[in-house]
Amino acid sequence: MEGSHKTLGEFIIDNQMHFKYSSGELSRLINSIRLAAKIVNHEVNKAGLVDILGSSGDTNIQGEDQQKLDIYAHDVFMSALVNREIVCGIASEEEDEFITVQGKHNAHDNKYVVLIDPLDGSSNIDVNVSVGTIFSVFRRVTPLGMPVREEDFLQKGSEQVAAGYIVYGTSTMLVYTTGHGVNGFTLNPAIGAFYLSHPNMKFPKTGQIFSINEGNYAHFPQGVKDYIKYCQAEEDDRPYSFRYIGSMVSDFHRNMIKGGIYIYPTTTKAPKGKLRLLYECNPIAFLIEQAGGKASDGYRRIMDIEPTELHQRAPIFCGSLNMVEKAESFMQKYP
Numbered sequence: 001m002e003g004s005h006k007t008l009g010e011f012i013i014d015n016q017m018h019f020k021y022s023s024g025e026l027s028r029l030i031n032s033i034r035l036a037a038k039i040v041n042h043e044v045n046k047a048g049l050v051d052i053l054g055s056s057g058d059t060n061i062q063g064e065d066q067q068k069l070d071i072y073a074h075d076v077f078m079s080a081l082v083n084r085e086i087v088c089g090i091a092s093e094e095e096d097e098f099i100t101v102q103g104k105h106n107a108h109d110n111k112y113v114v115l116i117d118p119l120d121g122s123s124n125i126d127v128n129v130s131v132g133t134i135f136s137v138f139r140r141v142t143p144l145g146m147p148v149r150e151e152d153f154l155q156k157g158s159e160q161v162a163a164g165y166i167v168y169g170t171s172t173m174l175v176y177t178t179g180h181g182v183n184g185f186t187l188n189p190a191i192g193a194f195y196l197s198h199p200n201m202k203f204p205k206t207g208q209i210f211s212i213n214e215g216n217y218a219h220f221p222q223g224v225k226d227y228i229k230y231c232q233a234e235e236d237d238r239p240y241s242f243r244y245i246g247s248m249v250s251d252f253h254r255n256m257i258k259g260g261i262y263i264y265p266t267t268t269k270a271p272k273g274k275l276r277l278l279y280e281c282n283p284i285a286f287l288i289e290q291a292g293g294k295a296s297d298g299y300r301r302i303m304d305i306e307p308t309e310l311h312q313r314a315p316i317f318c319g320s321l322n323m324v325e326k327a328e329s330f331m332q333k334y335p
């Protein structure tokens with residue numbers, strides 16, 4: 001495959017000139033994520049052999065059962081990022097409050113904040129189905145020299161400087177953007193290096209896969225119910241195939257390669273949606289737009305939503321441009 005001899009490390013160095021503030025810090029940040037991804041990958045791969053399956057017995061601030069691997073992945077990404085003194089703050093799905101990183105000599109002069117879903121698809125861990133990690137990076141908005149504040153994290157998605165995910169699947173891939181397209185790297189586990197396997201990834205303009213938890217059908221808004229019926233109708237290139245893994249990262253990754261739409265709408269049980277705006281929707285939206293697709297909440301662009309709280313949720317319709325626009329047209333019949 002094209003470009004397969006280039007490693008992620010080489011790619012980062014080659015592309016450093018793209019970074020707006022080219023001090024090398026963003027490159028080092030991506031390098032830290034690369035390292036943490038390898039460590040988590042190693043643990044996920046042997047999860048059935050060591051005592052890391054199942055619940056930790058705790059719940060997170062969103063009321064979800066924390067799995068042992070949720071906490072393990074959180075800890076690995078935290079220490080990879082904190083110990084390198086690149087970021088000034090981190091927020092995680094698994095931590096109630098954001099974490100302040102002081103930097104060298106307590107100077108608070110690191111520039112980037114990271115928001116992370118350390119382990120996406122927790123419900124799939126115990127059954128040996130793909131899980132992932134999602135990350136989002138912003139430049140701080142408060143002045144250097146002071147501890148980060150909440151406003152550094154509550155930025156609109158359109159302000160992201162980098163975002164990406166790792167999918168721990170049949171092979172492990174790291175896919176990311178710094179605003180200059182989307183590139184995917186596959187881990188060669190024998191030598192522990194990521195190689196550029198999917199250069200300049202593009203979302204097909206249309207597709208034939210729809211992904212939504214249809215078990216919640218009775219609780220969906222009417223626009224979503226109508227769109228599902230449209231996907232199932234025998235007309236033109238339909239019915240579409242239905243595919244739903246239950247790990248957003250994996251569902252998204254498949255749809256980006258094959259063409260499709262992923263929807264997690266509001267439901268009567270989750271009136272604000274389920275997925276987290278800052279840890280899941282925004283980074284996925286940045287990747288989608290960079291790959292030529294679309295991400296909306298049914299009515300407006302995900303990356304234009306002004307966040308008001310760290311663990312805020314949002315409904316999401318994302319994927320192939322034509323499919324998302326079609327789904328929006330159904331939603332917009334019920335403003």
Ligand code: AHG
Nearest residue numbers: 117119120121122123213246247248
């Ligand atoms: P997480 O495991 O990080 O809490 O995320 C779970 C999310 C997402 O990965 C997945 O697509 C979705 O929840 C599945 O939800 P349902 O089981 O309600 O379909």
Ligand code: MN
Nearest residue numbers: 064070093122
């Ligand atoms: Mn969770």
Ligand code: MN
Nearest residue numbers: 117119120121
């Ligand atoms: Mn998740």
Ligand code: MN
Nearest residue numbers: 093117119120
């Ligand atoms: Mn998670």
